[in-house]
Amino acid sequence: MKPISFWRRLLDLIAPRTCMVCGHRLTPTEEVICARCNFHLPRTGFHRDACGNEMARLFWAQIPIERAAALFYYEPQAETARIIYTLKYDHHPESGVVMGRMMAQELNASGFFDGIDAIVPIPLARKRLRQRGYNQSMEIAKGVSAVTRLPIISNAVKRTAFEGSQTSKGFWGRKENVEKAFQLVNGKDIKNKHLLIIDDVVTTGATVMACSKELTKAGGVKVSVLALCFAKS
Numbered sequence: 001m002k003p004i005s006f007w008r009r010l011l012d013l014i015a016p017r018t019c020m021v022c023g024h025r026l027t028p029t030e031e032v033i034c035a036r037c038n039f040h041l042p043r044t045g046f047h048r049d050a051c052g053n054e055m056a057r058l059f060w061a062q063i064p065i066e067r068a069a070a071l072f073y074y075e076p077q078a079e080t081a082r083i084i085y086t087l088k089y090d091h092h093p094e095s096g097v098v099m100g101r102m103m104a105q106e107l108n109a110s111g112f113f114d115g116i117d118a119i120v121p122i123p124l125a126r127k128r129l130r131q132r133g134y135n136q137s138m139e140i141a142k143g144v145s146a147v148t149r150l151p152i153i154s155n156a157v158k159r160t161a162f163e164g165s166q167t168s169k170g171f172w173g174r175k176e177n178v179e180k181a182f183q184l185v186n187g188k189d190i191k192n193k194h195l196l197i198i199d200d201v202v203t204t205g206a207t208v209m210a211c212s213k214e215l216t217k218a219g220g221v222k223v224s225v226l227a228l229c230f231a232k233s
Contacts, residue, residue, distance in 0.1 A: 020086040020095060021079045032098040033083070041080060042073040044230055047110045055230045058205035059223075063212040066194065066224045069112060071103045074201050074229035084201060084229060093134040096200075099228055100143020107226075108147060116224060117193040119145055119152045122211055123182070125159040140228055141198045156190045157182050157214050178210040187218030194222040203231040 017026045019034040021041075026034055033041075046053040050067035059065040072080045087096050107113070121137035129135060141152050160183045195215060197208055202225065212223045 020092070021082050032095045037079060038102075042075075042078075044070050044073055046070055046230070047107045047112045050110070050112055050224075054232075055202060055205075055225070055227075058202070059209065059212075059225065062205070062209050064216060064222050066115075066222050067112065068202075068225040069107060070202060070227040070230035071099075071106065072229045074203075074231040080229050087136050087139070087200065088132070091133070093136070093139045096136050096139025097143040097146070100140040100145075100198075101147055102143070103140070103226070103228060104144040104147035112224075112226075113148045113150065113196070115194055116148075116150060116196045118190070119150050119196045119198055120156055120190070120211075120215065121152065121154065122197065122199045122207060123154070123157060123159045125161060125181075136200050137198050140200060144196075144198060144226065150196065153189055153195075156184065156186050156218070157211060158185050178207050180210075181207075182211045182214040184214040184217045190215060190221055191218045192220035194224065196224045196226055199225070199227045201229045201231055202227040 018024060019026055019030070019032070019037055021033050021037040024034055044053070044055070046055055046069040050056065050069050053068065055070055056065060056068035059068060072083075074080045074084065083095070083099065086092050087099070104113070119141045121135060121141040124132070124135045124137075138152070138154065144150070145152050159181055161181050197212060197215075199208055202208060208225050215221050215223065
């Protein structure tokens with residue numbers, strides 16, 4: 001662990017950072033969430049069975065899935081919901097990078113990233129990107145890349161439409177909402193590659209499946225999926 005600099009300690013004294021889950025003051029060695037909240041967050045353990053877990057089964061017979069995992073379970077109004085809300089709506093892209101690093105560090109020893117060639121974050125529609133100023137999946141991907149050294153490919157597929165939030169929709173509503181929302185624009189960089197698709201939350205898997213189906217048009221593409229949270233349907 002790198003030593004905490006004098007300036008970091010001074011800044012924490014002048015403008016204390018707070019845990020985005022409980023709101024309590026962070027120590028100089030803590031980032032984004034405090035150790036107590038981190039300990040109690042509901043981890044899925046999916047990386048221990050990355051081919052047959054509940055999230056991976058969403059994609060069976062749908063896309064050429066290799067493995068899938070999420071770090072936490074997501075529940076509305078719970079601690080993980082506050083993490084996602086802060087990341088997406090409170091203008092804290094840096095929290096995505098920190099959580100991405102944490103996730104990659106926890107999964108690294110399990111071999112989850114073995115054989116993967118590159119990371120593809122789920123793209124945002126241009127309208128939503130203008131509104132938010134950043135893509136939360138890209139920020140998570142940056143953290144994962146920092147640990148794994150896997151390159152990020154952000155120009156392979158684009159989101160062609162924004163049809164509103166997925167939050168209130170059921171399985172078929174989500175599927176229909178994103179069915180034609182992605183378009184392959186650069187297949188040469190991903191042909192015959194094993195890609196890690198990164199999203200913030202996976203619920204029905206409709207968004208990931210729609211994006212994956214465009215990516216596989218490049219030919220020879222295999223897919224793994226990683227999300228910060230998995231919401232039980």
